[in-house]
Amino acid sequence: MKAPLPFALRRLPALLVAALPLSIVHANAVSIAPPAPVAETTVVLAGHLIAEPGEPTLGAHTLVIRDGRVARLQPGLEPNIEPGARVIDLSDAHVLPGLIDVHMHLAIDSDVDPVTFASPARMALATAAYARRLLRAGITTVRDVGDNSGVTYAVRDAIDRGDLQGPRILAAGRIVSRSGGHGAKRAGPGEIDYAPAACDGSESCRRAVRENIEDGADWIKLTVSGSGREAGGQPQAAPDMFEDEVESAVAAARQAGRPVAAHAHSTAAINLALRSGARTIEHGTYFDDASVALFKKHRAYLVPTAFVADHVASKLSMFAGGRDGRGPEDLRRWTEAAKAGPGRAWRAGVPLALGTDGGPSFEPSATAREIALYAESGVPLPQALRAATVGNADALGLGAELGRLRTGYRADLIAVAGDPQRDASYLQGMRMVMKHGHIACLRDCAEPAAESSAPAPSK
Numbered sequence: 001m002k003a004p005l006p007f008a009l010r011r012l013p014a015l016l017v018a019a020l021p022l023s024i025v026h027a028n029a030v031s032i033a034p035p036a037p038v039a040e041t042t043v044v045l046a047g048h049l050i051a052e053p054g055e056p057t058l059g060a061h062t063l064v065i066r067d068g069r070v071a072r073l074q075p076g077l078e079p080n081i082e083p084g085a086r087v088i089d090l091s092d093a094h095v096l097p098g099l100i101d102v103h104m105h106l107a108i109d110s111d112v113d114p115v116t117f118a119s120p121a122r123m124a125l126a127t128a129a130y131a132r133r134l135l136r137a138g139i140t141t142v143r144d145v146g147d148n149s150g151v152t153y154a155v156r157d158a159i160d161r162g163d164l165q166g167p168r169i170l171a172a173g174r175i176v177s178r179s180g181g182h183g184a185k186r187a188g189p190g191e192i193d194y195a196p197a198a199c200d201g202s203e204s205c206r207r208a209v210r211e212n213i214e215d216g217a218d219w220i221k222l223t224v225s226g227s228g229r230e231a232g233g234q235p236q237a238a239p240d241m242f243e244d245e246v247e248s249a250v251a252a253a254r255q256a257g258r259p260v261a262a263h264a265h266s267t268a269a270i271n272l273a274l275r276s277g278a279r280t281i282e283h284g285t286y287f288d289d290a291s292v293a294l295f296k297k298h299r300a301y302l303v304p305t306a307f308v309a310d311h312v313a314s315k316l317s318m319f320a321g322g323r324d325g326r327g328p329e330d331l332r333r334w335t336e337a338a339k340a341g342p343g344r345a346w347r348a349g350v351p352l353a354l355g356t357d358g359g360p361s362f363e364p365s366a367t368a369r370e371i372a373l374y375a376e377s378g379v380p381l382p383q384a385l386r387a388a389t390v391g392n393a394d395a396l397g398l399g400a401e402l403g404r405l406r407t408g409y410r411a412d413l414i415a416v417a418g419d420p421q422r423d424a425s426y427l428q429g430m431r432m433v434m435k436h437g438h439i440a441c442l443r444d445c446a447e448p449a450a451e452s453s454a455p456a457p458s459k
């Protein structure tokens with residue numbers, strides 16, 4: 001079933017959208033498209049319920065799902081609560097809100113074959129296939145923080161229309177940075193060509209942001225420092241952009257109701273982004289006491305991306321060196337600082353969101369792994385799970401819709417075999433995934449990557 005004109009609705013001015021009954025408009029004016037209506041009522045019998053991760057796990061509950069939302073939620077198992085409804089028996093499982101990952105790159109795949117890498121159409125199909133695997137791994141919402149080819153917009157809209165199965169996607173599109181900055185370099189040979197969102201002086205920064213919004217960006221991604229693998233990402237490195245550039249980009253985004261996700265590793269870059277009003281700091285490896293005060297003052301969220309640091313740590317010799325690159329020992333110190341980030345932030349009281357920096361090169365279990373890495377760095381496991389649900393929903397400005405299971409909330413829920421607030425490994429295997437009342441999978445959620453039928457292996 002297809003929703004009426006979701007693409008058009010998404011593009012309408014916020015005031016007009018607010019007048020339409022199916023639409024949802026949030027405080028920050030980022031809207032999530034109205035998905036296809038669900039006619040039938042579903043009753044979910046949950047053996048245990050984690051209504052709000054971070055709060056104690058509850059006993060048996062019955063959830064009534066109607067029109068894609070939680071219509072009723074009550075203690076005990078009541079299979080006959082709604083005569084004629086479809087009943088999903090998960091009395092042997094733990095039911096909790098769907099996972100959210102706020103730092104992914106759905107259309108950046110370092111492992112694909114050269115033809116796919118150079119073709120927007122092929123890349124969109126690869127992205128769509130990965131989106132389906134993500135949903136079946138329990139990821140019901142993703143924020144994509146950088147796709148210069150723009151194919152994520154198409155996948156996002158196709159999922160919203162009901163043409164494809166996948167998480168709901170909030171997309172940032174082209175990465176905004178200074179010319180040649182991290183993520184804003186010109187396309188290399190064999191890459192999908194694009195015009196970088198160059199931000200060189202306040203006027204061009206406004207233009208880059210406004211062009212992205214015209215293209216369909218829900219968020220703006222700004223890179224204020226180099227990558228963690230480069231000299232520009234060192235603790236003491238100066239920001240990669242001037243103050244007026246960061247400020248004007250954030251102001252142009254704010255004017256259009258789009259929040260900003262700022263990539264920053266060095267202390268000065270983190271603090272410049274926070275002072276300028278970025279909603280989330282991506283990576284944020286070298287935050288200091290001044291950063292902590294700014295996070296709290298501006299109610300900004302940290303997305304430490306321990307997963308990607310862990311990945312780099314496992315392949316130090318492969319990632320070391322290169323132009324402006326760090327040596328293996330220096331790189332190892334960065335990965336250790338980055339992996340310690342979640343625990344350090346937790347102890348300092350910094351609001352925590354959660355994202356992996358993952359994409360099609362990685363298994364969809366990366367988000368569950370990030371939760372485990374939070375716990376390894378000292379975040380209590382229930383609070384790590386909270387960051388991936390409540391924290392992420394709040395960081396996205398969607399805390400009244402997503403991240404918890406309450407009456408009126410979107411019916412994004414997953415079921416696992418045991419209590420993930422005690423053991424994160426339960427998140428590696430889904431018993432059921434539901435997004436907006438639609439069941440994506442029941443019992444047989446595991447879906448490995450498709451086997452290539454090509455005669456010669458290309459990977």
Ligand SMILES: [Zn+2]
Pocket residue numbers: 103104105145146357
């Ligand atoms: Zn990233």
